[in-house]
Amino acid sequence: MATHILAIDTATEACSVALWRDGEIFTQYAVSPREHTRKILPMVEQCLINAQLNLQHIDVLAFGRGPGSFTGVRIAVGIAQGLAFGADLPMIGISSLLTMAQGAYRQSGVEKVLVAIDARMGEIYSACYQLKPDGFWQGEETEAVLKPEQFLTKINGLSGQWAIAGTGWSAYPILRTTNLNLLESSIYLPDAQDMLLLALQAWQKGKTVKVEEAQPVYLRNEVSWKKLLGR
Structure with missing residues (x-):
């Protein structure tokens, strides 16, 4: 049976979406500080179009749980929860x-x-x-x-x-x-395509959570207000 995984990450300056269609990968990636809220859903839609799937075909939704920008992590969790709730999907949080x-x-x-x-x-x-x-x-x-x-x-x-x-x-x-x-590597920021194999492993082991259980990971409680204003 084919496995379809949708992954999104907005934890840093990068905004990315990736889709696994039984081994084939479709991706959208952009470094776009302060534009994640505007860009993420169109990127999800484009990945689904390219893969000729809709949200109802997805088996599990993976999200970048952080750490990273406070606002960026919250965007990823919130958008992922909204999509998963609407399509009744289990979720997997992946460390950025x-x-x-x-x-x-x-x-x-x-x-x-x-x-x-x-x-x-x-x-x-x-x-x-x-x-x-x-x-x-x-x-x-x-x-x-x-x-x-x-x-x-x-x-x-x-x-x-x-x-x-x-x-x-x-x-x-x-x-x-x-x-x-x-x-050296040229990996400076997270890319959702690299969440897919991690999510597949977790999915195969049954390590999913319900929508209401999806949680961000900040690693620290102190939030830099300067950073928030800079996003």
């Missing part, structure tokens, strides 16, 4: 950081990935992931909001070659002073 690790792996084939997104206020959203032999990632427990110096100390306890992803590496050059062998 893990999505980026999947993207770096897709690009480089490196099974160890360090993710750092500029969280402003002198901090980064960070995580260290490793791909297990069974095809699942480990490391979601490492997701944290840290000072760059704290993350540097953390990763200096690792070894070997690691792919890197996220805006944090350019925002805080101190991270590059690590003794690790770093492999």
Whole structure:
């Protein structure tokens, strides 16, 4: 039986939608700060049109649960809940950081990935992931909001070659002073196409939630009002 997955992410400056139609992928992606609310639904519609499907054909709806911009994460959760409620779909929340690790792996084939997104206020959203032999990632427990110096100390306890992803590496050059062998990627922001395989794995294991159970993940309670105004 064919599996159809719709994924949306607006957690950062990037706004993206992707659709899995039994292995075939349809995507829409744009870096468009402050325009997510206007763009996301037309992008969903375009993906459905390109795949020759409608929302009733979708089996599960995946959303970027964060961390990221407070407003961006709320948009993703709210839009996803609205779509899922209207079509009676189960939902899967995918970490924005893990999505980026999947993207770096897709690009480089490196099974160890360090993710750092500029969280402003002198901090980064960070995580260290490793791909297990069974095809699942480990490391979601490492997701944290840290000072760059704290993350540097953390990763200096690792070894070997690691792919890197996220805006944090350019925002805080101190991270590059690590003794690790770093492999560059062009994954700076989450892309919904990299949520699809993660969502498929979760779907196959029955790890879905009801619409009312879908929750954002901010990693920190303090919200930068300067950041909110800047969105």
